[in-house]
Amino acid sequence: MRNDPVVQVCGLVKRYGGKTAVDGLDLVARAGITAVLGPNGAGKTTTVESCEGYCRPDSGTVRVLGLDPVREAAALRPRIGVMLQSGGVYSGARADEMLRHVARLHAHPLDVAALTERLGLGSCGRTPYRRLSGGQQQRLALAMAVVGRPELVFLDEPTAGLDPQARRATWDLVRDLRADGVSVILTTHHMDEAEQLADDVAIIDAGKVVAQGSPEELCRGGAENTLRFSGRPGLDVTSLLKALPADSTAAELTPGSYRVGGKIDPQLLATVTTWCAQHGVMPEKISVERHTLEDVFLELTGKELRG
């Protein structure tokens, strides 16, 4: 599945007045599901809108399915599906009408009735868009993005504000798209969503990609891990620390419960158990905790709030 890039962004720059929204961003997305993460204002939407052809870059190149999204929009549009964060729908139109209208614009659309049922929109087909709940509007936007059987779908925060059931239904639909050979680029603030769905994750901060890889690669690479074990209370952690590599930490968190921080590899595990053996300690409940995507995200993008 992971062959030619479906999206190739090179040196993308976009400024709004004095504000640089995207600052020389490079991104390659291949077939499958790519999640784009980043703090508020990092430049995700601007990047995705540049790929959709809705935003004209100040400099840099963007290719989507090998095409320039602005200059070759007519050729690209029928091949992609777009779910915007909001807007793009006439507020008086009924959900059903909207979806059928979009379906008619495509040569081989999905079955509209089956899709509405699947996304829990069956009961509100006759409801005008403005009267739909936020979650229903969100699901209708998703349905409109996928009804034309695109080769590539852009989903901007597809599960923002959805209840857990609708979130699961959305995840299942995204997985099915992937199984049908459709590529998906999605932005999200939900780390679990990226971990659950994405083959590849790109983390954007201040208009640049600061890390990219599979969720496993990102959680493995660079981030420190934690080793925990239990033993008798009051062990000499200063002595343990002396046996460990220089950048490690060691602490007794609660009586008899110990945590070693740093680069946890087989050698470090052996050092800890050897130290325990030398001190007549039987370490129990030894566990190594990998960092989550959220830990990695916060390490890379900082913990302060963004505007």
Ligand SMILES: Nc1ncnc2c1ncn2[C@@H]1O[C@H](COP(=O)(O)OP(=O)(O)OP(=O)(O)O)[C@@H](O)[C@H]1O
């Ligand atoms: N049309 C615009 N006019 C002026 N500034 C804009 C415009 N669109 C985006 N910006 C600014 O560019 C920066 C990047 O915005 P963008 O919407 O791409 O970020 P984002 O990562 O999608 O954020 P969020 O997670 O909050 O949706 C922000 O500082 C935003 O205020």
